[in-house]
Amino acid sequence: MAKAEKKISSAFIYFFGSFGGILFGYDIGVMTGALPFLQADWHLENAASLVGWITSAVMFGAIFGGALAGQLSDKFGRRKMILMSAIVFMVFSVLSGVSPDMGEASAYYLIIVRMLLGLAVGAASALVPAYMSEMAPAKARGRLSGLNQTMIVSGMLLSYVVDFLLKDLPGEWAWRLMLGLAAVPALILFLGVLRLPESPRFLLRKGDEAQARKVLSYIRKNPAEIDQELASIKETAKEERQANQKTSWSTLFSGKYRYLVIAGVGVAAFQQFQGANAIFYYIPLIVQKATGQAASSNLMWPIVQGVILVIGSLVYMWIADKFNRRTLLMVGGAVMGLSFILPAVINWMMPNMNPMTIVVFLCIYVAFYSFTWAPLTWVLVGEIFPLAIRGRASGLASSFNWIGSWLVGLIFPIMTASMPQEAVFAIFGIICILGVIFVKTCVPETRGHTLEEIEEQGTNRGRVKASNPEN
Numbered sequence: 001m002a003k004a005e006k007k008i009s010s011a012f013i014y015f016f017g018s019f020g021g022i023l024f025g026y027d028i029g030v031m032t033g034a035l036p037f038l039q040a041d042w043h044l045e046n047a048a049s050l051v052g053w054i055t056s057a058v059m060f061g062a063i064f065g066g067a068l069a070g071q072l073s074d075k076f077g078r079r080k081m082i083l084m085s086a087i088v089f090m091v092f093s094v095l096s097g098v099s100p101d102m103g104e105a106s107a108y109y110l111i112i113v114r115m116l117l118g119l120a121v122g123a124a125s126a127l128v129p130a131y132m133s134e135m136a137p138a139k140a141r142g143r144l145s146g147l148n149q150t151m152i153v154s155g156m157l158l159s160y161v162v163d164f165l166l167k168d169l170p171g172e173w174a175w176r177l178m179l180g181l182a183a184v185p186a187l188i189l190f191l192g193v194l195r196l197p198e199s200p201r202f203l204l205r206k207g208d209e210a211q212a213r214k215v216l217s218y219i220r221k222n223p224a225e226i227d228q229e230l231a232s233i234k235e236t237a238k239e240e241r242q243a244n245q246k247t248s249w250s251t252l253f254s255g256k257y258r259y260l261v262i263a264g265v266g267v268a269a270f271q272q273f274q275g276a277n278a279i280f281y282y283i284p285l286i287v288q289k290a291t292g293q294a295a296s297s298n299l300m301w302p303i304v305q306g307v308i309l310v311i312g313s314l315v316y317m318w319i320a321d322k323f324n325r326r327t328l329l330m331v332g333g334a335v336m337g338l339s340f341i342l343p344a345v346i347n348w349m350m351p352n353m354n355p356m357t358i359v360v361f362l363c364i365y366v367a368f369y370s371f372t373w374a375p376l377t378w379v380l381v382g383e384i385f386p387l388a389i390r391g392r393a394s395g396l397a398s399s400f401n402w403i404g405s406w407l408v409g410l411i412f413p414i415m416t417a418s419m420p421q422e423a424v425f426a427i428f429g430i431i432c433i434l435g436v437i438f439v440k441t442c443v444p445e446t447r448g449h450t451l452e453e454i455e456e457q458g459t460n461r462g463r464v465k466a467s468n469p470e471n
Helices: 002-006 010-018 020-042 048-076 078-097 104-135 138-166 171-180 183-193 200-205 209-219 223-242 249-253 258-273 276-291 300-319 325-349 357-371 373-383 387-418 421-442 451-467
Strands: none
Touching: 010 104, 010 138, 010 183, 010 209, 020 048, 020 078, 020 104, 020 138, 020 171, 020 183, 020 276, 020 300, 048 078, 048 104, 048 276, 048 387, 078 104, 078 171, 078 183, 104 138, 104 200, 104 373, 104 387, 138 171, 138 300, 138 373, 200 209, 200 223, 209 223, 223 451, 249 258, 249 387, 258 276, 258 373, 258 387, 258 421, 276 300, 276 357, 276 387, 276 421, 300 357, 300 373, 325 357, 325 373, 325 421, 357 373, 357 421, 373 387, 387 421
């Protein structure tokens, strides 16, 4: 067994360590193409609330999946929980594709199944960043953790392409295959993760130093670097034991950790409340409302968005460790906010504005989102939380992220049914600007620091804020 383990390459570990993002991305994107056919098949064209629930049900389940996986990963390990997530994803993807046609009851069946599917999606969104941040060296953590985002957007693009290729099938078959084929990447993930090692930080926390050293030898070439990293992790663990601290939900908001938890959870929440998923879930319907063309004939637009996202994720991997996290978040958030607000301003000044103008601005939004907030949210979530609370805090951040995603997916069709699209996006634009202010005032810089250094700097700042609240 030991010899087999030594054959694991760092490239294999990083690839399959981040492959869970494919599941996450595929399910974000697949409903974009499936929804127009599902609406026509089940006659839901005028049922905005029901459409919102079907679309957002996965995100609702993910709220609980992220929190649950965070707790269980602290007990059983990141690797085992990723395997469980892949199994759950496979089962409920198939069940989504074989939804019975029972009138209105069909919609409720699909909503429930997609909620259960969301448990796996939420788990993957919490576990993958935590696993990758604990495996990657500090100097390359931003770039390697960015693999998660590349996997997510690749999954989205894959789903858009699958949707486009299946669009000429009979409507009732098209959306079923689109949803059911999500089981394929889940199976690939399961088979790949079977060979992955456990996180060295989790192993040390459980007292298995020999195995932790072995895992680090797969991904660190310098023995001195291995010794230094083990010593750093052990020192942090020793301090935690000396404090005899028992991790609980209340621990997250104790004076020592409050600042870092608010920073990480806040960034995760803002990422979704900024409205990105309104574009990803509903772009064919957005174009339909702008141009009057049928949504099912606009499935090339999701592919355009997907290509922008993949290119942006590659740009991020190139610049990840060259610019500060906070700088990228603030620049990206400002441009994203303007991309949402300007169409409303132009439409107010020029009522006869070309309706496709809003789609052009949405592409600008997606471009900047793709190499700033999209990847950096998960990088920060993976690296900002101290070891003692990382599982729970990552799960909490993931849950808040999914609360935002769920609410955006649920209310966007309702909002656009009652007000102009430009006004809806302007509201999201204001949230983007508020996100920039939050990063400026509440988020510490993490680029180039070890996880232990981030903990020390963040908790020290938290203590200062606690003792000087006026600052």
